Amino acid sequence: MRTRPSKPEGLLLKTLGRAIRERREAMGLSQEELGDLSALHRTYIGSVERGERNITLTGIKKISMALQLSAAELIKRAES
Amino acid sequence: MRTRPSKPEGLLLKTLGRAIRERREAMGLSQEELGDLSALHRTYIGSVERGERNITLTGIKKISMALQLSAAELIKRAES
Numbered sequence: 001m002r003t004r005p006s007k008p009e010g011l012l013l014k015t016l017g018r019a020i021r022e023r024r025e026a027m028g029l030s031q032e033e034l035g036d037l038s039a040l041h042r043t044y045i046g047s048v049e050r051g052e053r054n055i056t057l058t059g060i061k062k063i064s065m066a067l068q069l070s071a072a073e074l075i076k077r078a079e080s
Numbered sequence: 081m082r083t084r085p086s087k088p089e090g091l092l093l094k095t096l097g098r099a100i101r102e103r104r105e106a107m108g109l110s111q112e113e114l115g116d117l118s119a120l121h122r123t124y125i126g127s128v129e130r131g132e133r134n135i136t137l138t139g140i141k142k143i144s145m146a147l148q149l150s151a152a153e154l155i156k157r158a159e160s
Binding site for chain 2: 008009010012013016054055056057058060061062065070071072073075076078079
């Protein structure tokens with residue numbers, strides 16, 4: 001889907017993607033490795049990092065666990 | 081969908097639903113009023129509160145704004 005960055009909820013998809021990428025890179029993980037750790041496909045990880053996916057709460061939780069963060073902490077980084 | 085409460089991400093849907101209901105009731109809002117404030121249908125609000133929906137990040141953001149909380153704060157309440 002195309003996001004609409006002018007809406008707060010569309011913007012949040014973008015900033016969540018950035019927060020995930022930042023944390024993943026800080027941990028020295030590739031998209032493929034994060035995909036393996038979270039049981040999601042690497043191309044899905046890529047689209048989430050670009051803010052192109054309206055990710056579900058269960059997807060956020062899977063990724064946050066793989067990044068060793070709570071889902072709340074990950075969202076907090078996205079909202080900051 | 082049916083959630084699987086034994087998985088962390090399925091459990092989180094349940095506890096998020098509880099956190100939303102608790103905040104909504106504390107604000108004295110009906111499901112219909114929260115639906116109006118968040119531009120979501122009251123039956124959708126009901127299913128989210130029961131943890132039956134794998135809600136998206138944009139849905140979480142809409143509801144959190146209507147509840148005058150950040151998305152991170154709402155998720156934090158669900159994870160506590």
